[in-house]
Amino acid sequence: MKKNSSGNMAVKKDNLITYGIVVLFYIVMQIMTVTGSVSSLLSGLLVPLCVYVIAAVSLNLVIGISGELSLGHAGFMCVGAYSSAFFSNLMGDTMPSPVRFILAILIGALAAALFGIIIGIPVMRLNGDYLAIVTLAFGEIIKNLMNILYIGKDSHGLHFATGDASALAMEEGGKVIVNGALGITGTPKDSSFTIGVVLILITLLIVLNLVHSRSGRAIMSVRDNRIAAESVGINSTKYRLMAFTVSASLAGVAGVLYAHNLSTLTVKKFDYNTSIMILVYVVLGGIGNIRGSMIAAVILTALPEMLRGLSDYRMLIYAIVLIIMMLFNWAPAAVNVRERLKDRLKARFKALCGRRKKGKEA
Amino acid sequence: MMADMLEVNNLSIAFGGLQAVSAFNLNIKKGQLYGLIGPNGAGKTTVFNLLTGVYKPTEGLIKLDGENLIGKNTLEINKAGIARTFQNIRLFQEMSVLDNVKAGLHNHYKYSSLSGILRLPSYHKTEKIMDEKAVEILKVFDLDGEKNYMAGNLPYGKQRKLEIARALATKPKLLLLDEPAAGMNPNETLELMDTIRFVKEHFNMTILLIEHDMKLVGGICEALTVLNFGRILAEGKTDVVLNDSAVVTAYLGE
Numbered sequence: 001m002k003k004n005s006s007g008n009m010a011v012k013k014d015n016l017i018t019y020g021i022v023v024l025f026y027i028v029m030q031i032m033t034v035t036g037s038v039s040s041l042l043s044g045l046l047v048p049l050c051v052y053v054i055a056a057v058s059l060n061l062v063i064g065i066s067g068e069l070s071l072g073h074a075g076f077m078c079v080g081a082y083s084s085a086f087f088s089n090l091m092g093d094t095m096p097s098p099v100r101f102i103l104a105i106l107i108g109a110l111a112a113a114l115f116g117i118i119i120g121i122p123v124m125r126l127n128g129d130y131l132a133i134v135t136l137a138f139g140e141i142i143k144n145l146m147n148i149l150y151i152g153k154d155s156h157g158l159h160f161a162t163g164d165a166s167a168l169a170m171e172e173g174g175k176v177i178v179n180g181a182l183g184i185t186g187t188p189k190d191s192s193f194t195i196g197v198v199l200i201l202i203t204l205l206i207v208l209n210l211v212h213s214r215s216g217r218a219i220m221s222v223r224d225n226r227i228a229a230e231s232v233g234i235n236s237t238k239y240r241l242m243a244f245t246v247s248a249s250l251a252g253v254a255g256v257l258y259a260h261n262l263s264t265l266t267v268k269k270f271d272y273n274t275s276i277m278i279l280v281y282v283v284l285g286g287i288g289n290i291r292g293s294m295i296a297a298v299i300l301t302a303l304p305e306m307l308r309g310l311s312d313y314r315m316l317i318y319a320i321v322l323i324i325m326m327l328f329n330w331a332p333a334a335v336n337v338r339e340r341l342k343d344r345l346k347a348r349f350k351a352l353c354g355r356r357k358k359g360k361e362a
Numbered sequence: 363m364m365a366d367m368l369e370v371n372n373l374s375i376a377f378g379g380l381q382a383v384s385a386f387n388l389n390i391k392k393g394q395l396y397g398l399i400g401p402n403g404a405g406k407t408t409v410f411n412l413l414t415g416v417y418k419p420t421e422g423l424i425k426l427d428g429e430n431l432i433g434k435n436t437l438e439i440n441k442a443g444i445a446r447t448f449q450n451i452r453l454f455q456e457m458s459v460l461d462n463v464k465a466g467l468h469n470h471y472k473y474s475s476l477s478g479i480l481r482l483p484s485y486h487k488t489e490k491i492m493d494e495k496a497v498e499i500l501k502v503f504d505l506d507g508e509k510n511y512m513a514g515n516l517p518y519g520k521q522r523k524l525e526i527a528r529a530l531a532t533k534p535k536l537l538l539l540d541e542p543a544a545g546m547n548p549n550e551t552l553e554l555m556d557t558i559r560f561v562k563e564h565f566n567m568t569i570l571l572i573e574h575d576m577k578l579v580g581g582i583c584e585a586l587t588v589l590n591f592g593r594i595l596a597e598g599k600t601d602v603v604l605n606d607s608a609v610v611t612a613y614l615g616e
Contacts, residue, residue, distance in 0.1 A: 220456065225454060230436040231448075232440060233437055233441050234465065288456075
């Protein structure tokens, strides 16, 4: 019989390892930055890495823990990015940048959560793959909506229009904040690698603690067997909605981080491909495996950029890495080999420690 | 005389043209161990699904301790005090044995999701109590040694027991067992009979069970109702019903 590692101590240890990996990654990157061994390419990648890690971890909450399929995660990132960038531009220099950024993060998270609830309430009453279809549509709708949305500000307040900027009918000196397909320009560059890592840690804290709590148990019981969950008095609609909304709001945070890393924000980045890319991180990292999706996000975001020098062969190698990761994670033979290697390493490590102890005693 | 705990009156349901259950009556007293038997397809599980709100009856009345249950969903009926097991086991397979029982305790020990995320004192306190209560229930079924195993990895007989443990964790007034001995060997069945008797005594539980194993039914049930083609064929004390010629005919043929 296979033992489950859900003993209390084992869970705690496992979570600590996850946090530890993030902190270690941060320290290594900082040391490399200080010693000047980080290329400009890599340093430009650090914030996007954090963005995709947060997105992947949050999507894993829906797919792995709640057992639903969401194909519109980029849509929630888009909502978070646009709402927060709009806020930051509107406020400008009227408040100190740390306060503005914290508020922007909260606004992005809340806006995305709101959309999560709006979509979730009707869909979560249904069984089956409706969520996948509706979220897919949501991602496209949001993208197209943002493409035609114009918002400007003058002394009379805010003006909204669809179509083109002249329809805003603003007085002289009015400022166009959201400029249709051109997006939002001039967003303050508040994001940094340090803030990204802090946000990753907060995301992990929320997701891991939620999973190992009363609500997390309810979410997973609905995933495993909805009828049985209701028969023991668990409200399946409520807990599916909770998982989906938390996930949407964290994706919104990823969007905030993304928007405040670039001076120009357009919707092009939040299309179907991005949603699928995040899904690939989750599937390859292991469905329900939070740490795995984190690592997969880092490798698969960094790899195409690192391989830029190989030009034409880049995507070929990317595809091969995808296949290898899939086999390594899921093929029974690979899992066996992995377990055996782990056991052997453990035994060797123990033997080494034992010898050292003996050496000290002698 | 004490009022009946469960009163079912004239319960009927039709799926399209098929009258699955018609004019079904059932009265169970508190503390009774009641059996519902009948040939395959007689409508026994349909009765369970009606009692737990999975199906809505076309007509009829269901009352638990005088409280009307018609129109309530599964969730509300569980809160009203009916818990069940399933013919084809429905455990939370990817969760530990302990977590399965703790999911059953869900509505009895609460803290907010926020205190769960922030690990506030109420989280630690409540989780500790839940752990203790869950282990207490697991001990009754001799499953406490396997509490950290994944539920789906338990052997079949233990999965059946875990399902009963999970149902009991919701602190029901009435426990419905759908073929608890299905797929068990004679030894396991004997052991299960002891367990059911123990549950009845220890938790002072009222139990309604569906079963095909006549040794189990004859061994532990105090009274029986026999269903055939959705209608009541016979009801009454176990030994009387089992010797009824109509019942014997229904089971063995003419």
